[in-house]
Amino acid sequence: MKWVSKDIETYLSAKEYVDTAVIPLYSVSFGNEMKQSASSAEFITLLTNYLERQFTGRLMLVPPYTYLKSDQYEDIMNGLKKWEEKIEKNEFKHIFYITSEIEWKNVEDELKGSLIWLPSLPLEYLNESQKMSMIESQVKQLLTLFTQKWHENL
Amino acid sequence: MSKHRVSRRQFLSYTLTGVGGFMAAGMLMPMVRFAIDPVLKAEAGGDFIATPLKIKDITAEPQRVDFTFEQKDAWYTSEVTNTAWVYKDEQDNIVALSPVCKHLGCTVGWASSEDHPDQFFCPCHFGRYTKDGTNVKGTPPLAPLDVYPIQEKDGLLYLGKAEPRTKEA
Numbered sequence: 001m002k003w004v005s006k007d008i009e010t011y012l013s014a015k016e017y018v019d020t021a022v023i024p025l026y027s028v029s030f031g032n033e034m035k036q037s038a039s040s041a042e043f044i045t046l047l048t049n050y051l052e053r054q055f056t057g058r059l060m061l062v063p064p065y066t067y068l069k070s071d072q073y074e075d076i077m078n079g080l081k082k083w084e085e086k087i088e089k090n091e092f093k094h095i096f097y098i099t100s101e102i103e104w105k106n107v108e109d110e111l112k113g114s115l116i117w118l119p120s121l122p123l124e125y126l127n128e129s130q131k132m133s134m135i136e137s138q139v140k141q142l143l144t145l146f147t148q149k150w151h152e153n154l
Numbered sequence: 155m156s157k158h159r160v161s162r163r164q165f166l167s168y169t170l171t172g173v174g175g176f177m178a179a180g181m182l183m184p185m186v187r188f189a190i191d192p193v194l195k196a197e198a199g200g201d202f203i204a205t206p207l208k209i210k211d212i213t214a215e216p217q218r219v220d221f222t223f224e225q226k227d228a229w230y231t232s233e234v235t236n237t238a239w240v241y242k243d244e245q246d247n248i249v250a251l252s253p254v255c256k257h258l259g260c261t262v263g264w265a266s267s268e269d270h271p272d273q274f275f276c277p278c279h280f281g282r283y284t285k286d287g288t289n290v291k292g293t294p295p296l297a298p299l300d301v302y303p304i305q306e307k308d309g310l311l312y313l314g315k316a317e318p319r320t321k322e323a
């Protein structure tokens with residue numbers, strides 16, 4: 001489900017079925033890194049949207065956690081931990097973070113949710129259908145990851 | 155001079171009512187349109203979209219077909235890709251089913267569960283449908299999969315807008 005009122009309405013009436021929250025992590029930078037920053041965000045947006053479409057009924061795609069790349073690591077982490085706490089309290093059993101920032105890999109253990117890191121693919125030179133199949137092949141691998149997680153905690 | 159001189163105050167209140175009326179109409183018109191629009195649309199809903207699938211390649215085994223079209227969301231136009239599961243039934247009729255689970259909307263796959271190789275399977279809450287799209291009792295979905303109206307043009311399969319199946323199974 002997406003973060004739009006129509007979906008939230010469905011969510012509220014079917015809470016017990018939606019036990020997974022997906023949070024994209026975006027870093028924002030300006031200057032030289034601006035383009036890289038945008039293209040990663042674009043990639044993660046497409047990917048999480050596609051993922052949401054496959055698993056609409058079971059996962060909630062939360063608005064992305066966005067931070068300045070130049071910010072202090074502790075601040076970024078603490079901010080995200082606050083989100084995690086809130087989301088956990090709201091009956092989401094599984095939390096997934098999806099990002100293309102490699103830095104998160106090193107601090108994975110500090111988070112309770114599962115971190116999925118994917119290298120950002122440059123999509124700008126692809127046409128729509130190439131984009132689609134690229135995203136799709138990436139998401140395919142994620143799908144098994146999700147279903148496995150769900151099975152573990154049955 | 156006429157006796158009905160319009161005082162400044164009256165003049166203002168007249169004009170304001172007028173303007174207010176215009177504004178109300180401006181707000182109401184779209185609302186009315188929204189209210190009637192779905193009806194109008196249903197009538198005009200003859201938009202069939204080409205798929206890359208050739209009619210002659212359709213077999214008894216459901217296969218996945220993606221087709222893309224433009225969709226307008228408010229001011230934002232985007233390319234949307236939809237999917238259908240297409241096969242020929244025993245009577246040689248082409249069937250095109252929507253992959254959207256009728257429980258809460260996940261995407262179902264054909265034979266994607268090892269335990270039920272001849273059914274549609276929803277990974278989210280293990281909903282199942284038989285080949286013709288009928289929901290399997292005891293699994294979460296409460297309705298059969300939507301069906302796309304189909305057309306054939308130049309040997310290609312064209313699909314309309316998926317509709318809930320009317321005839322009860």
Ligand code: FES
Pocket residue numbers: 017057058255256257258259260276277278279280281294295
């Ligand atoms: S969304 Fe398909 S079974 Fe729940």
